[in-house]
Amino acid sequence: MSVVIDILLLGLMGITAIAAIRMKNLFAAVMLTGIYSLLSALWFLILDAADVSFTEAAVGAGFSTVLMLSTLTLTRSAEKPSRHSPILPLFVVVVTGAILVYATLDMPGFADPEAPIHTHVAPHYIEKSEAEIGVPNIVTSVLASYRGFDTLGETTVIFTAGVGVLLLLGIGRRREDGDE
Amino acid sequence: MNWIEHYNYWMVILLMMLGFYTIIARGNLVKKIIGLNIFQTSVFILFISMGKIPGGVAPILRDDPTTVYSNPLPHVLILTAIVVGVATTALALALVVRINEAYGTIEEDDIHDLDTGSL
Incomplete structure (x- = not known):
């Protein structure tokens, strides 16, 4: 179903x-x-x-x-409608797609319990996270504890993007107004 | 080979190529960002597809020891990717607003004409 x-x-x-x-x-x-x-x-x-x-x-x-x-x-x-012919982009997209479809033929089938992704660290997280971290939601344990540095990197990216947006739209414009 | 086993991957490739086509073929900058979003979501679908286990449940611990859980690792990676994706979208949209202020247009062709002075 x-x-x-x-x-x-x-x-x-x-x-x-x-x-x-x-x-x-x-x-x-x-x-x-x-x-x-x-x-x-x-x-x-x-x-x-x-x-x-x-x-x-x-x-x-x-x-x-x-x-x-x-x-x-x-x-x-x-x-506005584009002035360029769509033939070259279509060709690039179809070729890339065909190569990717060829690559999926080697992938493990959908929902295959023996796939390599299920045999490395994931069983450890599922079996040990309650004893080691104590949070029932395994995703939370992995996000905040096992892979905490990943999440720190993520917040750094968001901070940088926020500063970038502010510089592009806020502070820069105010200075231009001051010059005039 | 059973086609259902690979259906998810092929839909991922279809969505990814739709996004890719929009990025390279459309001149409108907001349309390019929409294409980038579709491309991003296709990658999320690829990862979550790989984490599914038949008969598995969401990876939240239960008392029953025979429960089969789906793989939590791709969920964590994609959670991070979604939030980072929105941060980059916000930055790209801020750039679009600035380009519109400087050139008065968000069409790539018009910007190119203004830069080369052929208009």
Whole structure:
């Protein structure tokens, strides 16, 4: 049953993505991206990734849609048709896609319990995290303790991006106003 | 070979190539960022697909010792990736706003014309 939902949701995501890309009105395209993110959040939930699901719903579907809409109010919402022929990009994309499909033929099948990803550190996290960390949610134990330095790096990236946005939109503009 | 075993990977590749096409073929800067977002999500789907175990449940510990849990490691990596992805999207959108202030347009072709003085 969950395989049927998996196939349906991924199909819907493909359709939404194509619609978002074809849309000339950027407001409609951004709203379709929001729907696309919500569908992916639903799909994460079907595949047992509850933490990923609510992060995607809040941050991917909520926050980034708001950011894009506010960018559109500051710029413009209609897209001009491109002057270049789409043949070269299409050729590049089809060739890259074909190579990637060829590469997946060596991948372990979907939901294969013997896949290499399940045989290294993951069993340790599942068996030992309650004794070593004491938090019932294994994702939290790994995120905040076993891989805490990763999370520190993540917050550094977010801090840098925040400073970058402030410098681009806030402080720089105020100084220009002062010069005039 | 059973096609259902590889369906998720092929949908990932389809979404990834849709995003890739938007990034290289569309001239509108906001459209490029939408393409980048679709590309990003396809990578998330690839990772979460690999973490699934048949009959598994979300990796939150239960008292029943026979429970099978899905692999928590890809979930952690993708949690980090989602948040970092939004941070880079915010930075890219701030750049778009600045480009619009400096050039009065967010179309790549028009910016190129203004830079080479052919308009």
